[in-house]
Amino acid sequence: MSRNLYPINQPVLEARGITQVLGTGAAKVHALKEVDFALRGGELALLMGPSGSGKTTLLSVLGCMLTPTVGTVSVCGKSTTGADAEELARLRRDHVGFVFQSYHLFSTLTAAENVQLALDVRGRRGNDARLRARNALVRVGLADKFAATPRELSGGEQQRVAIARAIVSDPSAILADEPTAALDSENGQSVMTILSSIARESTRGVLVVGHDPRLMPFADRIISIADGRVVDERSGGTGAPRLRAAGGS
Amino acid sequence: MPLNFTLALRNLFHDRLRFVATMIGIVFSVVLVLIQMGLYLGFGRVVSTMIDHASGDLWIVRQGTKCFEDPSLLDARIRDDVLATADVKSAVPIVIGFSDWRLPSGEMTPVFVVGTDLKSGGLQPWNITDGSVDALKADEAVAVDQTYYKRLGVNGLGSTADLRGRPVRVAAVTDGIRSFTTTPYVFADLKHAQDYTGIPANKISYLLVTLKPGADVAQVQHALHAAVPNIEALTPAAFRDRSRSFWLFGTGAGAALFAGALLGLIVGTVIVAQTLYSSTKDHIDEFATLRALGSSNAYIYRVIIYQALLSAVIGFCFAAAIGFAVVEVTTKGALPIVITPTLVAAILALTVAMCIASALAAILRVLRIDPVMVFTR
Numbered sequence: 263m264s265r266n267l268y269p270i271n272q273p274v275l276e277a278r279g280i281t282q283v284l285g286t287g288a289a290k291v292h293a294l295k296e297v298d299f300a301l302r303g304g305e306l307a308l309l310m311g312p313s314g315s316g317k318t319t320l321l322s323v324l325g326c327m328l329t330p331t332v333g334t335v336s337v338c339g340k341s342t343t344g345a346d347a348e349e350l351a352r353l354r355r356d357h358v359g360f361v362f363q364s365y366h367l368f369s370t371l372t373a374a375e376n377v378q379l380a381l382d383v384r385g386r387r388g389n390d391a392r393l394r395a396r397n398a399l400v401r402v403g404l405a406d407k408f409a410a411t412p413r414e415l416s417g418g419e420q421q422r423v424a425i426a427r428a429i430v431s432d433p434s435a436i437l438a439d440e441p442t443a444a445l446d447s448e449n450g451q452s453v454m455t456i457l458s459s460i461a462r463e464s465t466r467g468v469l470v471v472g473h474d475p476r477l478m479p480f481a482d483r484i485i486s487i488a489d490g491r492v493v494d495e496r497s498g499g500t501g502a503p504r505l506r507a508a509g510g511s
Numbered sequence: 512m513p514l515n516f517t518l519a520l521r522n523l524f525h526d527r528l529r530f531v532a533t534m535i536g537i538v539f540s541v542v543l544v545l546i547q548m549g550l551y552l553g554f555g556r557v558v559s560t561m562i563d564h565a566s567g568d569l570w571i572v573r574q575g576t577k578c579f580e581d582p583s584l585l586d587a588r589i590r591d592d593v594l595a596t597a598d599v600k601s602a603v604p605i606v607i608g609f610s611d612w613r614l615p616s617g618e619m620t621p622v623f624v625v626g627t628d629l630k631s632g633g634l635q636p637w638n639i640t641d642g643s644v645d646a647l648k649a650d651e652a653v654a655v656d657q658t659y660y661k662r663l664g665v666n667g668l669g670s671t672a673d674l675r676g677r678p679v680r681v682a683a684v685t686d687g688i689r690s691f692t693t694t695p696y697v698f699a700d701l702k703h704a705q706d707y708t709g710i711p712a713n714k715i716s717y718l719l720v721t722l723k724p725g726a727d728v729a730q731v732q733h734a735l736h737a738a739v740p741n742i743e744a745l746t747p748a749a750f751r752d753r754s755r756s757f758w759l760f761g762t763g764a765g766a767a768l769f770a771g772a773l774l775g776l777i778v779g780t781v782i783v784a785q786t787l788y789s790s791t792k793d794h795i796d797e798f799a800t801l802r803a804l805g806s807s808n809a810y811i812y813r814v815i816i817y818q819a820l821l822s823a824v825i826g827f828c829f830a831a832a833i834g835f836a837v838v839e840v841t842t843k844g845a846l847p848i849v850i851t852p853t854l855v856a857a858i859l860a861l862t863v864a865m866c867i868a869s870a871l872a873a874i875l876r877v878l879r880i881d882p883v884m885v886f887t888r
Binding site: 380 | 514802805807881
């Protein structure tokens, strides 16, 4: 098992009683209200909800980018309470991989370098890092695109590079923010298949934020959020919806 | 090689227009600083060229003499007191002063006469291309520099003119003995130089003292100060420093050169800071992504610092090439620009410091990056 992977079915990311207030004064918004959530190793969880429901805010909190106003977040059992910006960055570095809606690849770097960058920020360099980056690209089906720059890749290929970048350092959790939103149906399916296989083939937890119903068959668990509260949680695939108490886990 | 270096390198060359603007800023700044400092060094060398080419251990000057061109005079009889001082081997009198050179056409031009006892050495013309020092011992014989032929209305050995109403004949020609005042130097024997400058026979400008082998310079200086009133016994280094200090700082010329260099630095810093800042702003999404991926702030700062360092080194190379070309052009000028290895190293360090200081604004911008922004862009 790689060093960052966490025992299967154990929460890799856990949020308890999260309330997140954004803005100040008249612009103050309660983006999350007493949310409890756990992402377990080996599952692909789908977080769904309308625009402005708090999905991305919850993703930011779970990804240690945002410190909750109230509540606690644990990453692989370690509480983030009191952590400063550098400590949060270290937690992200050690345990979390991200996939963004607009890929956020580095335009001047090749696909292999973009993936390798995730290792470089962790201080992992040299031939081993190069090999790992290439293996990650092979894993997402881009064995022939090592030297291509983002401009030379299609949207689907760019997103696959982003997934390779997210998995190359073997994080415990992968957080994907609407990873298929900018893709056509075929590429969207392809990306979700990869993310789903990543969750199934390891003890890594994958949380996907989205609102496209076509994502649902890939999910082990579907969580619905509205107005900053978790309002529903059900099994993916054919699983029947289970109504949950607000804020329940 | 860390990837943040690769990223810095690619970011630098990615926007070619900005890269060119950065290079122009750095090259302008560095060339300006290089030339100002090269002028400073060149000026320092030129003002002390006579002192540098004199052979002696001590200069006896009138108390308070500010520079080699100072018109203060000494009583010629002090030479006996100087020679009587322990460990003094010889004391060669030198006379300097301005005079009027009349061209064959009747026009007048000022010249600076340097006269010495040619039998004893001391301060003789150097870089002689035609004629000889011995030829200067003849009556009416003078040495001039070929750079000033046109100015003096002569065209080589045997040319004649009048110097303060006395006929003179060019008996030696030098190459490259130029004055920073643009007034031509004319070398002559001591006695004739006194005539040409109007200095009485019982007066001299300096005594150039040579000490016996093994003599303690400081002790001899002390003894000379005790034995001869109203004089100073200066080592060549001290006289050189005093001359340079007078011309560079007493006249404000040095301050002007430093001010020019400072201006270059300020302009360079502002231009580089502006281009680095705009580059950082353009790549802010990438820096936010790095932060989201968990990179430390230091990792991101290094991207900016590498960009600054690369700009500094590349810009410096261009500037140095231009600087050396300017040096070549001014080599034969009245005020050559002097670039030494130490100056090159110092300006490279200054360029690096300037570019790193310029990176500060960009670093402060990056410091405010919120990684959450990657979700909204």
